[in-house]
Amino acid sequence: MPIDDRLLSELAAQIDQLPEPHIVLGRDYRVLAANAGYRRRCGSGTSLIGRHCYDVSHRYHVPCDLAGESCPLAASLKSRQRERVLHLHHTPHGEKYVNIELTPVMDDRGEIVAFLEKMERLRGAWDETGRRALIGRAPAFRRMLELVARVAPAEASVLLLGESGTGKELVAQAVHEASHRADGPFVAVDCSGLTETLFESELFGHERGAFTGAIARKTGLVESAAGGTLFLDEVGDIPLGIQVKLLRLLETGAYRRVGASEPRHADIRLISATHRPLEAMVQAGQFRQDLYYRINTFPIPMPPLRDRLEDLPLLSADLLARVAPDRGLRLTADALDLLGHYAFPGNVRELRNLLERASLMCDGTQIEPRHFAIELGDAARPDTEISTDASAFDMARLQRDFLRRALEQHKGNRRELASRLGISERTLYRRLRTLTTD
Structure with missing residues (x-):
């Protein structure tokens, strides 16, 4: 059923007030209205009105779901709910990964007559120079990137699972850059090869005189990451004695510098990574089960x-x-x-x-x-x-x-x-x- 002119005018006026790229789509995939943000992002010198969305964004001749992509419009027609997907779009500035959020518009009888589509660039997929930091089109890569887009805006702990050399730190940075903590610090910790005493000092800091050689107070990496993201690379190598203190930090937000009696509070988001089989290590008593469940809130497999x-x-x-x-x-x-x-x-x-x-x-x-x-x-x-x-x-x-x-x-x-x-x-x-x- 087509949308009536009055409702279309209201929707067009509504999206014109929004800074993010928005369009109004008909059930037949045609663009009915586009705001200035969308025209800047996807305009190519020709009118967008009347063109199919899959032609504008992908240069396809058929809807996305018929070309091997996930189609939010087809999914929303079936679910009658808002749908979100990650797409690789053609733009005047090259291909860009974008989050697509599609909301169905109902008439007075509850029939879907149009869709509001919001497009948001996936922050974190580009480095500070504008070069793409995360590169790929393969299905395994895109599945990984979809998970990044899902979890980044949340505060959930993330566990990156994959072989060495798959780019776990780059993905951790992408999660950070696409999060609400992007303006805060991103602090990476290599957990391999450190003794328990040295690891505790690096992570939590120490007071002057806490041990031999501690000639001055040291700020720990947890404190340095305040307001931002702490990335623990090779978390499977953390000594068992430190694991219980890390668990306490994650559960209560509290920790102590080595040699200090007063607790301190940390405001961090945790991202961990490992190439080791943590579940097997839990069974072997080499990794705490409670810590494993705490850091494994949102696992992301890294494709080799x-x-x-x-x-x-x-x-x-x-x-x-x-x-x-x-x-x-x-x-x-x-x-x-x-x-x-x-x-x-x-x-x-x-x-x-x-x-x-x-x-x-x-x-x-x-x-x-x-x-x-x-x-x-x-x-x-x-x-x-x-x-x-x-x-x-x-x-x-x-x-x-x-x-x-x-x-x-x-x-x-x-x-x-x-x-x-x-x-x-x-x-x-x-x-x-x-x-x-x-």
């Missing part, structure tokens, strides 16, 4: 790179612009194909390292398979059969060529070369022996 290989072109282009900003480097099709057959046990962090080393080995603007590190062929994806035909590529030859080129360009000692290549000296000497016997 091997589960989002379709993002390799986007990630590689962005990382190359970061590691070699003035060179205009790009990967050849063969180089991308080679990366696509790699397991990436070190995830995005390893991809960055591989690209940085390749950029150092490349004199031109195109990175080819021969420019990659010599270890690249040792971790091919187990579910992918790599061609051994000489016309495709000879991995052993590529490795030997790469090593010869590295030796020719390197002016330091073998230890420095091994460090540059990201391998041990022992592995380097083994590879060098294959050159002399080749």
Whole structure:
């Protein structure tokens, strides 16, 4: 049933008063009214009125749910309630992740006659320079980002679960930047490798004379994070003796500096991260069950790179612009194909390292398979059969060529070369022996 002119005029006047981008949509997906904020965000020099929303935002010829996307309008027609989704929109400034909130508009008979759509840019997905900090289109990545968008405005504790190198700190920062605490500090704590005494002092601070070497009062990281977010990276490594004090902090907001008798109050939001199996550690008595439940209010699985290989072109282009900003480097099709057959046990962090080393080995603007590190062929994806035909590529030859080129360009000692290549000296000497016997 179409919306009557009077109600449409009222809705158009209502959204014109709002600063955020808003539109009025008909049941047929057509834009009936758009405010100035929406026109600035999505206008392309042509009138928006009468165009389908999926054409404006996605350049699709069919509704989102028929193009593999989640469609809030279709969902709202079914639920008759407000619906929220995260979408990747085309804008005059490039693709942007945005939160879409769609509210059905009823007539006097309770029939849905239109929808109010509010669009809000996902804060935290861009860094301070305006460059996208979280990059990807793969379904696994988008599911993760949808969870970030859901939990960020709340105060719930977040637990990021995933392998090393998946970008847990970047996601933690995105949650912080999209929260109401964005103007407060973001304080990251590496929980690995610290003794119990040192960890307590770093986290809660200490008074002068609290222990040998405490020559002055120290402000702890909890206090430094006041009004903002405390990020505990590798929370599974926290000593058991500190876990009970952390639990008390989370439950009561109170803590004590080492050597102090008076409690202090902390106003923080907690985000934790780990690559360890916390549930198994709880069963083994290595992690407190009550603390696990407290930090696991809102878990977010971090997808490994091997589960989002379709993002390799986007990630590689962005990382190359970061590691070699003035060179205009790009990967050849063969180089991308080679990366696509790699397991990436070190995830995005390893991809960055591989690209940085390749950029150092490349004199031109195109990175080819021969420019990659010599270890690249040792971790091919187990579910992918790599061609051994000489016309495709000879991995052993590529490795030997790469090593010869590295030796020719390197002016330091073998230890420095091994460090540059990201391998041990022992592995380097083994590879060098294959050159002399080749």
